[in-house]
Amino acid sequence: GEDVEQSLFLSVREGDSSVINCTYTDSSSTYLYWYKQEPGAGLQLLTYIFSNMDMKQDQRLTVLLNKKDKHLSLRIADTQTGDSAIYFCAERPSARQLTFGSGTQLTVLP
């Protein structure tokens, strides 16, 4: 997804917070999404945010949206080893498709 950019790798210690960042290009995207992919598996929808919001919290997950800078972040509080996975940011430039970044590999160290 050349229109959505993410850093490739992130390592954190168990119990710390993780912050995964994403920049997107289409200002018309109404919704922005975070998906999680574990090895050999499909994509799991974690959360999404409507473009007129700047923050959304869902248990250990906090999404921050800076629409002016087209910057989206996902914060995972109290990161656990089970959170190790690839995290994809996605924008929705039309009602019919998602445009994904290349994913951030999160490694949680014990």
Next chain:
Amino acid sequence: DAGVTQSPTHLIKTRGQQVTLRCSPKSGHDTVSWYQQALGQGPQFIFQYYEEEERQRGNFPDRFSGHQFPNYSSELNVNALLLGDSALYLCASSLSGTGTRATEAFFGQGTRLTVV
């Protein structure tokens, strides 16, 4: 409630052959989208089906075609396979229309296609 199911889970084909992948959407969903995920990349949109018609198509050649059945299940067909078609093929289902429920797309586990 079964989620999105795809079959088969793995497939090996030879260059030049044709392949058909299948998807059953989440119960209550009427829209199916297909994505191709190459190794180390994010998923790329192939096309979307609604009411048995292709509604939108991504940047994929005509070798990629699909179908949606009256029960909303879908098939993805790829003709004249190339080595570069090796990827994880993901199906996503969603609900048409507006509203919160229409914003959510749920993915299946994918079909791993290897072309040799």
